[in-house]
Amino acid sequence: MSTASLYTRRIEVSADETKPRKHQDHHLWKENLWRLAIVAVLIVAWQFAVDFGWVNAFLMGSPGGIAIEAWRQLQSGQLLSDTWTTLYATIVGFLLGSIGGSMAGLLLWYSRHVARIIDPFVVALNGLPKISLAPMIIIWFGSGMLSKVALAFIATFIVALLSAYQGTHQIDANLVNLMRSLGATKRQIFLKVVVPATLPWIISAFRLNIGFALIAEIGGEFIASDKGLGRSIFVAGNLFNLNAVWVGVLTLMLVAIALYLVVSRIERHLLPWESR
Amino acid sequence: MTLSTPLRETAAIPSVGADVAIALDHVEKHFEDKQGNPIPVIRDITLDIREHEFISIVGPSGCGKSTMFNIIANLLEPSAGSITLRGSHPIRGAHIGYMLQRDLLFPWRTILENVALGLEVAGVPRARRLAMSREHLERYNLADFADAYPHTLSGGMRQRVALIRTLITDPDVILLDEPFSALDYQTRLVLEEEILSILKSFDKTVVLITHDIGEAIAMSDRVAVMTQRPTSVKRLYEVGLSRRLGSCLKARSDPRYQTLFDQIWADLDIQMGGPAS
Numbered sequence: 001m002s003t004a005s006l007y008t009r010r011i012e013v014s015a016d017e018t019k020p021r022k023h024q025d026h027h028l029w030k031e032n033l034w035r036l037a038i039v040a041v042l043i044v045a046w047q048f049a050v051d052f053g054w055v056n057a058f059l060m061g062s063p064g065g066i067a068i069e070a071w072r073q074l075q076s077g078q079l080l081s082d083t084w085t086t087l088y089a090t091i092v093g094f095l096l097g098s099i100g101g102s103m104a105g106l107l108l109w110y111s112r113h114v115a116r117i118i119d120p121f122v123v124a125l126n127g128l129p130k131i132s133l134a135p136m137i138i139i140w141f142g143s144g145m146l147s148k149v150a151l152a153f154i155a156t157f158i159v160a161l162l163s164a165y166q167g168t169h170q171i172d173a174n175l176v177n178l179m180r181s182l183g184a185t186k187r188q189i190f191l192k193v194v195v196p197a198t199l200p201w202i203i204s205a206f207r208l209n210i211g212f213a214l215i216a217e218i219g220g221e222f223i224a225s226d227k228g229l230g231r232s233i234f235v236a237g238n239l240f241n242l243n244a245v246w247v248g249v250l251t252l253m254l255v256a257i258a259l260y261l262v263v264s265r266i267e268r269h270l271l272p273w274e275s276r
Numbered sequence: 277m278t279l280s281t282p283l284r285e286t287a288a289i290p291s292v293g294a295d296v297a298i299a300l301d302h303v304e305k306h307f308e309d310k311q312g313n314p315i316p317v318i319r320d321i322t323l324d325i326r327e328h329e330f331i332s333i334v335g336p337s338g339c340g341k342s343t344m345f346n347i348i349a350n351l352l353e354p355s356a357g358s359i360t361l362r363g364s365h366p367i368r369g370a371h372i373g374y375m376l377q378r379d380l381l382f383p384w385r386t387i388l389e390n391v392a393l394g395l396e397v398a399g400v401p402r403a404r405r406l407a408m409s410r411e412h413l414e415r416y417n418l419a420d421f422a423d424a425y426p427h428t429l430s431g432g433m434r435q436r437v438a439l440i441r442t443l444i445t446d447p448d449v450i451l452l453d454e455p456f457s458a459l460d461y462q463t464r465l466v467l468e469e470e471i472l473s474i475l476k477s478f479d480k481t482v483v484l485i486t487h488d489i490g491e492a493i494a495m496s497d498r499v500a501v502m503t504q505r506p507t508s509v510k511r512l513y514e515v516g517l518s519r520r521l522g523s524c525l526k527a528r529s530d531p532r533y534q535t536l537f538d539q540i541w542a543d544l545d546i547q548m549g550g551p552a553s
């Protein structure tokens with residue numbers, strides 16, 4: 001029963017992320033053109049609305065103001081150093097958490113007994129909003145980068161563990177039987193069946209974890225930090241500098257997109273047989 | 277157990293008195309349900325499988341045929357009785373090649389790596405096992421697919437690859453569990469013929485589970501008909517048509533084929549029309 005709850009949790013976590021996404025390429029440039037057009041129209045409309053006084057630039061910011069602010073931050077080097085700080089803490093926490101969690105989840109395949117014992121702890125931790133740990137983590141690890149890494153780690157570890165563990169339960173029992181009939185050891189079954197069969201689940205957890213790592217990292221920066229995009233957004237918000245808020249938000253968006261692209265690359269590299 | 281020999285076999289067919297490859301002696305098997313109550317699946321199987329013969333097992337679905345294979349392959353322990361492979365306890369790996377239902381190729385491995393699986397598990401060094409696998413693929417005209425992934429192949433091709441994977445470790449006994457069930461009729465006929473000729477060239481002992489009576493008669497030296505669960509051997513037929521006539525197709529058009537078909541059908545029919553339905 002206990003293990004069954006680990007199992008069902010995983011479905012909630014990533015039911016719609018389990019299958020790698022496939023796109024057809026032929027209409028891609030046309031679609032991109034439409035997207036560009038939409039963005040251009042939005043920007044122009046926004047700028048007009050501000051210029052004609054229909055929208056309050058003080059409360060909303062304006063495209064022109066955002067561009068000027070972005071240029072200023074680029075010149076001063078603040079934007080790059082904030083981005084780097086956030087990116088670094090996110091990536092380190094994300095990698096440690098996702099890889100560590102996946103490995104822990106895979107290793108649980110070895111022992112149903114251990115899995116059953118730790119199950120309630122995993123379920124409880126999974127339900128907990130990890131950001132609620134931020135004040136504690138900041139007390140322990142300080143307001144610097146280390147606490148952000150720790151937060152991103154915690155936010156990603158459990159997701160990766162659950163995903164990998166449930167992946168090991170989706171393996172075709174016949175594949176394992178085939179290995180056994182060939183005289184394979186448990187270790188051989190683990191390395192040659194369990195790990196590759198679970199890889200798609202692990203990758204899907206990686207994709208989810210980009211978001212979770214960023215939430216934890218930015219949340220941590222909001223609470224206590226001396227650098228980073230989260231801090232920059234937070235401070236700018238307190239000063240009602242909406243243009244600077246937008247610069248931070250848009251940069252974060254770019255960071256998230258870049259991370260997704262990297263994971264997709266890794267996916268294509270690790271799962272060549274999935275690219276049909 | 278009823279022993280029926282409707283046909284006198286020729287000398288070429290491994291016959292009564294031939295060496296025994298696998299001896300099942302009063303094998304019983306029961307599983308347990310969640311309450312711990314025993315569910316009997318195999319009541320009593322006593323059967324000698326002869327060296328180099330091709331024997332088919334037909335029986336109602338769910339009667340325990342795959343369970344019997346799992347016991348022969350030493351993946352399951354019998355609840356009672358004993359099983360010997362050439363006189364000793366079967367060991368996993370080397371001696372038995374088990375080809376399970378469907379093709380069961382590993383989707384993350386190329387065809388070449390799939391074929392090499394058994395050698396890899398046995399610890400054959402990489403260069404050597406890949407060379408051997410390539411050789412085998414070439415022999416069966418599958419070399420073009422060596423670097424493809426299984427999902428790009430048709431069902432029939434995948435089944436051929438699975439057979440080569442089974443043969444490459446040179447097992448003494450080959451267990452085929454409904455290998456053709458997922459294929460369309462034409463592919464099945466072609467593959468029956470092809471697989472039979474491959475297996476003959478290796479001169480292996482082969483046990484085939486099938487739900488297709490025609491397939492069993494067309495391919496086998498003997499056919500064992502099983503009862504419903506808990507199962508036992510209901511009847512044994514000496515067949516040997518394809519061995520004598522040289523092909524499955526000829527076996528299918530032989531008059532004895534129809535006679536046997538009707539007899540086996542009747543054996544199964546009695547059970548299927550029995551208390552269950």
Ligand SMILES: Nc1ncnc2c1ncn2[C@@H]1O[C@H](COP(=O)(O)OP(=O)(O)O)[C@@H](O)[C@H]1O
Pocket residue numbers: 307308315317335336337338339340341342343344505
């Ligand atoms: N591990 C198991 N635990 C409990 N019941 C099982 C197990 N394996 C098979 N059975 C049951 O044993 C019966 C025979 O199964 P199987 O040997 O697969 O039948 P067949 O191959 O003849 O169709 C089925 O009713 C099946 O549900």
Ligand SMILES: [Mg+2]
Pocket residue numbers: 341342343453
């Ligand atoms: Mg079966």
